[in-house]
Amino acid sequence: MATYEVQVATGDVFQAGTTNSISITLVGTEGESAKTKISHTFLTNCAKSKIHCEQDLGPILLIHLYKERILFEDAWFCNNVCVTSPLGKVYRFPCYQWVEGEIPLQLREGTGKTLSDEEYGILKQHRRYELEERRAVFRWKTFAEGWPLCLDVDSVEDLSSDTKFSYIRAKNFHGIQTVQIYRMAFMGFLNKHCSWKSLEDMEKIFSKIKRRNTVPKYVASHWSKDTFFGYQFLNGTNPVVIQKCMELPDKFPVMQEMVASFLGADTNLRKEMQEGHIFIADYEILEGIPTGTINGQQQYIAAPLCLLHQDSTGLLRPIAIQLSQTPGPKSPIFLPSDHEWDWILAKTWVRNAEFYIHQIIIHLLKTHLFGEVFAISTLRHLPTCHPVFKLLIPHFRFTLHINTLARSVLINSGGIIEKGAGASYEGLLMILKRGLEKVTYVSLCLPDDIQARGVSSIPNYYYRDDGMKLWTAVASFVSGIIDFYYTSDESVQRDAELQAWVKEIFMNGFLGRESSGIPSSLWTIAELKKFLTMMIFTCSAQHAAVNTGQYDLGAFLPNYPSSMREPPPEVKGRYSLQLFLDTVPTVATTAQNATSLLLLSSTLADTRFLGQYPEEHFTEQKPKRLIRAFQEQLQEITEEIEERNNPVELPYNYLNPKQIENSISI
Structure with missing residues (x-):
């Protein structure tokens, strides 16, 4: 017995x-x-x-x-x-x-096993049966032509129980949404389809949630300053767009005499470019995007170019802005020396371009949609016992739910984004399609991206500094896990499940575009480690960097306008405060967008922060020790960030591990 x-x-x-x-x-x-x-x-x-x-x-x-x-x-x-x-x-x-x-x-x-490690036929059969069941549940579909494929469900009700929000999270999510909608309605904002009366009135939109008050008020006081405009290219919600400019493109004919007074004595534009002090942001991807109407009023989009200069103190300032990709008499180059409202309006058009690039490409495409592709392929090709499944599954928590919800109410035809943005629905689809066509593996791997954009030495770049620490910590954790389960490059090559997994990510996420540099197969342990580090970083730190500050930096309308109601200026000297107020979004559009930004940048109940793994998928002692070491590294990073933030007027906290969720779930 x-x-x-x-x-x-x-x-x-x-x-x-x-x-x-x-x-x-x-x-x-x-x-x-x-x-x-x-x-x-x-x-x-x-x-x-x-x-x-x-x-x-x-x-x-x-x-x-x-x-x-x-x-x-x-x-x-x-x-x-x-x-x-x-x-x-x-x-x-x-x-x-x-x-x-x-x-x-x-x-x-629970011991982690690759297919080639299996000793018993019954366990090989179990792997096949588990994946067959998963593939029947997690199927692919096309949401829009030229977009990554997504989960084949019509609504969150169709999701399996294990991919839905927890009860407490769903209650918190809908509670925040309901409170804010009622608040905006009570204050009469949602029905005011007219211009704001003053800049001061715009501050009334701010949420009464205490912890949310500080940064929006700072933004309201600093939004028109050139230094804050430049700061946001480094530490705002879209800190990945600027790149070093060593030579001006022909389409942006900025002359030395235009900018000489902004560069300082004993220097010139050519010298500043050669010394690495000139940077450029190019929004070419927005050229020709079809626009729509909001409440019957035509909206407009520009595809600007913005030149920035890093001064001797390390501050970044804009020195020239062109609001189209085609230079000429009807596309003047705006300068800091222009009339106050001409220059402010030019910067606001850049901020409007930032809205589209940030929301549609950097946030939606490069975190949410790619995260969903990673999740679906993992569920379809890696059984529960696979060590890569065990490593990744905490970083997909609630991702399928939030993305399905987004397709139902946010990015669908007639959804929240279309109602509040100047682009038509077809235009929004086109922006993302163009964005995907330009995505590269380099742009998804932080160390490579920093190097490629030439921004490795620019000071006060907290996103880069904190992000590199996090990338290193994630890479170290991933390296330990992979070394424990894979003994050679050959063990990676003969892992048929792993190879099918990465192939499907390449085909369905990046549409098989070889020029992207995204791997379609993995041949070495080093390649596998880098790919997994990119995935975990994308689903945690990168999403936090481009999501958490949305309300902080976008609640004050002029700093993050979702639409423009007048066309880009073709001549200088005609703008005033009133014309500015009549160009940026109406009161109602502002209220709708602020409600969405508050919800989407909230920390909900039931959140699991980076490195928190209460579900013990790994049963062996070595992976458990590696998890503890990862958590210790993250704690050290937190302490370093908080020490750095102490004397800073506007602390950068979006990559503090205490504020980074393990997964894309909001």
């Missing part, structure tokens, strides 16, 4: 327990136990039982969990199962999913 002790842990989530009957079967190399009931009554927390077998079952490979209704169907969230053999060996079976219906759930022992 052999007796096994079984402990079943129920998850700590809303309504995780069940009134249904739970039974278990153990499957070992030498036999299978009888089906044994674990619970007859309400199952919560941990339930223990003993299983008596006529003989030792050998190493335990699988367990079968059965949930059978007593009075009615009652879903159950299982955390994990532990089985202790007669000789005291403990087998751990991670689960962390909802068990629904009466179809038995098979779980395998």
Whole structure:
């Protein structure tokens, strides 16, 4: 007689327990136990039982969990199962999913295994069966031509339970949304389809949430200053657009005499370019984008070029702005020496261009949509026991839910973005399509991107400094995990599941475009490590950098206008404060956008921050030690950031690990 002790842990989530009957079967190399009931009554927390077998079952490979209704169907969230053999060996079976219906759930022992590491045919069969089931659930579809493929569901109601928001998160999400909509309606903003009366009136839009007040007020006081305009290229919501300018493009004919007074004594434009002090932001991707109407009023888009200069103190300032890609009499180059409102308006057109590039390409495409591609391919090609699945799955938490929700209410035809932006729906689709055509692997890998844009030495670039520390920490963590499971480049090459996984990411996420440099196969351990580091960084730190500050920096309308109601100026000297107010969005559009920005940059209940892994997918001791070391690195980064921020007038905290969520879930 052999007796096994079984402990079943129920998850700590809303309504995780069940009134249904739970039974278990153990499957070992030498036999299978009888089906044994674990619970007859309400199952919560941990339930223990003993299983008596006529003989030792050998190493335990699988367990079968059965949930059978007593009075009615009652879903159950299982955390994990532990089985202790007669000789005291403990087998751990991670689960962390909802068990629904009466179809038995098979779980395998939690040791990470690649396909080539499998010793037993029954486990190879289990891998195939698990992936077949997943592929039937997680299917691809095309949302728009030229976009990455996405999950084939029509609404969040169609999602599996394990990919939906938790109850507490959903309640918090809808609560914030409802409160803000009612607040805007109560104050009468949502029905005012007219211009703001003054800049001061715009501050009334600010949320009364206390922690949200500081930065928007700072922005309202500094938005028109050239130094703050330049600062945002480094540490704003879109800190990845500027690049060093060593030679001016023909389409941007800035002359020395135009900018001489802004460069300082004893220098000139050519010298400043050669010394690496001139930077450029080019919004060519917006050229010819079709515009739409908001409440019947025509909207406009520009495709500007902006030249910036880093002065001797390290501050970055704009020195020339052209609002089209075609120079000429109707496309003047605006300068800081122009009339106040001419110059402010030119900068505001750049900020409007920033809105489109940031929201559609940098935020939506390069974090949300790529994160979804990574998640779907992982679920379709890597079984639960695969070490890469174990590494990545915490970084996809709620991503499928938030993206499905976005396709339903945010980026759909007639959705929130179309209603508040100047581009038509077709224009919005076109911006993202053009963005995808220009995406490169270099742009997704922070160290390579910093080098490629020539911004490795520009001072006060907190996004770069904090991001590089985080990239290094993630890379170190990934390296330790991969070295534990892969012993050679050949072990990567012969991992058929891994190769199918990266191939599908390349084909469905990047549409098979070889010029992107995105790998379609992985040949070395080093390539695998870099690819995984990019994925985790994208789904955590990069998303935080371009998402968390949206309300902070965008709540004050002139700093982040989503639409422009007058065409770009073709001559100088005609603008005033009133014409400015009649160009930027109306009161109602401002209120709608502010509500969305507040919601999308909120930290919701049930958030898991970078490095927090309460679900123990790894059961071996080495990965657990690596997780602890990763957490210690993140704590050190937090302390360094907070020390740096102490004397800073406007602290940069968006890449503080304490504010970075593990996954794209908002």
